[in-house]
Amino acid sequence: MSGVAATGISVLLVDDHPIVRQGYRRVLESQGDLHVVAEADNAADAYGAFKAHDPDVVLLDISMPGASGLEAIRNIRARSPRARILVFTMHNEAVLVKAAFGAGASGFVTKSSEPSAVVTAIRSVARGERAMSDDIAHILAEDSLSAGSALDQLGEREIEILRQFAGGATTEQIASHLNLSVKTVQNYHYLIKTKTGARTDAQLVRLAASRGLTRI
Amino acid sequence: MSGVAATGISVLLVDDHPIVRQGYRRVLESQGDLHVVAEADNAADAYGAFKAHDPDVVLLDISMPGASGLEAIRNIRARSPRARILVFTMHNEAVLVKAAFGAGASGFVTKSSEPSAVVTAIRSVARGERAMSDDIAHILAEDSLSAGSALDQLGEREIEILRQFAGGATTEQIASHLNLSVKTVQNYHYLIKTKTGARTDAQLVRLAASRGLTRI
DNA sequence: TTGCTGCTCGGGCAATTTTCCCAAGCCGGA
DNA sequence: TCCGGCTTGGGAAAATTGCCCGAGCAGCAA
Numbered sequence A, B: 001m002s003g004v005a006a007t008g009i010s011v012l013l014v015d016d017h018p019i020v021r022q023g024y025r026r027v028l029e030s031q032g033d034l035h036v037v038a039e040a041d042n043a044a045d046a047y048g049a050f051k052a053h054d055p056d057v058v059l060l061d062i063s064m065p066g067a068s069g070l071e072a073i074r075n076i077r078a079r080s081p082r083a084r085i086l087v088f089t090m091h092n093e094a095v096l097v098k099a100a101f102g103a104g105a106s107g108f109v110t111k112s113s114e115p116s117a118v119v120t121a122i123r124s125v126a127r128g129e130r131a132m133s134d135d136i137a138h139i140l141a142e143d144s145l146s147a148g149s150a151l152d153q154l155g156e157r158e159i160e161i162l163r164q165f166a167g168g169a170t171t172e173q174i175a176s177h178l179n180l181s182v183k184t185v186q187n188y189h190y191l192i193k194t195k196t197g198a199r200t201d202a203q204l205v206r207l208a209a210s211r212g213l214t215r216i
Numbered sequence C: 001t002t003g004c005t006g007c008t009c010g011g012g013c014a015a016t017t018t019t020c021c022c023a024a025g026c027c028g029g030a
Numbered sequence D: 001t002c003c004g005g006c007t008t009g010g011g012a013a014a015a016t017t018g019c020c021c022g023a024g025c026a027g028c029a030a
Helices: A018-029 A042-053 A068-079 A092-104 A115-126 A133-145 A156-166 A169-179 A182-196 A201-210 B016-029 B043-053 B069-078 B094-103 B115-126 B134-145 B154-167 B173-177 B182-196 B201-210
Strands: A009-014 A034-040 A055-060 A085-089 A107-110 B009-014 B034-040 B057-060 B084-089 B107-110
Touching: A009 A018, A009 A042, A009 A107, A009 B173, A018 A034, A018 A115, A018 B016, A018 B115, A042 A055, A042 A068, A055 A068, A055 A107, A055 A115, A055 B094, A055 B182, A068 A085, A068 A092, A085 A115, A092 A133, A107 A115, A107 A133, A115 B016, A115 B115, A115 B182, A115 B201, A156 A169, A156 A182, A169 A182, A169 B057, A182 A201, A201 B201, B009 B016, B009 B115, B016 B034, B034 B043, B043 B057, B057 B069, B069 B094, B084 B115, B094 B107, B094 B115, B094 B134, B107 B115, B107 B134, B154 B173, B154 B182, B154 B201, B173 B182, B182 B201
Parallel strands: A009 A034, A009 A055, A055 A085, A085 A107, B009 B034, B009 B057, B057 B084, B084 B107
Antiparallel strands: none
């Protein structure tokens, strides 16, 4: 019912860089069993292309500017639960990986992976299996040992403090805004970091921004 | 004297993502007159590959983790002033572009460019001309009109450190990536904050993100 | 050539912050 | 009632920051 031929795997390519897209296309098509049936350069077009071509696998770069790739995943999965989405990005942060799987992705590979690993992942995902590259597995494993899930585990106060912090407020400003002692804000700051698994403030800001807690 | 055939343009490909490299290779080779004679996945190997193959053009992604791509440019140019280096990256911040040209690059194209524009740029650079994609020209033009942002006051080392910091790297990671002492990275961190006027790390991340130094 | 200037690199050290561990009050649920 | 989680903060050692400094080196101008 899907794809081009009974013997091939049809792929929808979503990446905002034309030449990168074209590169993938050629790499995949050289495999013989993989066929790129459509391309999209942004999250918004991704679902339209999906509907039009019903591919076996969506190869999706979630580091597109502006629109959230996670949005695209959720979008496609909401309307076509059988869609297989393989996320392909240069980012390798645990929170991102988990968010992608949480949104409905079937696999996650980094751009540092060998082309053969990507091709293997595409075939796995097409068979309905879950796939991820070795480095991603490593990161998730480490992450599961240490602590963290993402922002969902934060309390109301923690979310508010994280929002103000990510917005650029100093500890003193947050304390006075919320009528707290500086010490309490510092303690929250530390708690938020441990809960989210962020190792630096920058990671915290990125996390908050990627989840819509703050705009940049 | 250089390249493979008298009628072709030989290219050295430097990018840290294997599949992206392979994609470029196929795109370029399909042109007929372009031949990828070598690849490298980091700045350190780039010069060795250059020496070994003496390519007409080096296609270099300067957004590689750790090592500064600018370093690679200067490295190659210092030993082989006739080298033609085409910088190819997803970043489009004016300071980066200027730094690249300042380091000796012959051209600058973004990954948002059409493949045909990249190919055209390679041919221009091989002829000894300067080349840049339309969006880069636009950015430089606008930049020359505007009074200059806070980021323009930063040196290239500072830019590189800010990029890695905003990307979520810890001080230790940056230090080891760049072969610097932790103390030096800390000093740069402080200097960057004072130069840009950022009072918190979060503000620094926001600044970097808003200027395209990092994506969120 | 000499000097100046700017970038890079790091030491030093006091002040501040971070990192953890802890306790206490409050509130909702079992 | 008791338990667990949230909120609020103290304490103290470890780490980082803020700001000062000097050295090396490249470019550049006089």
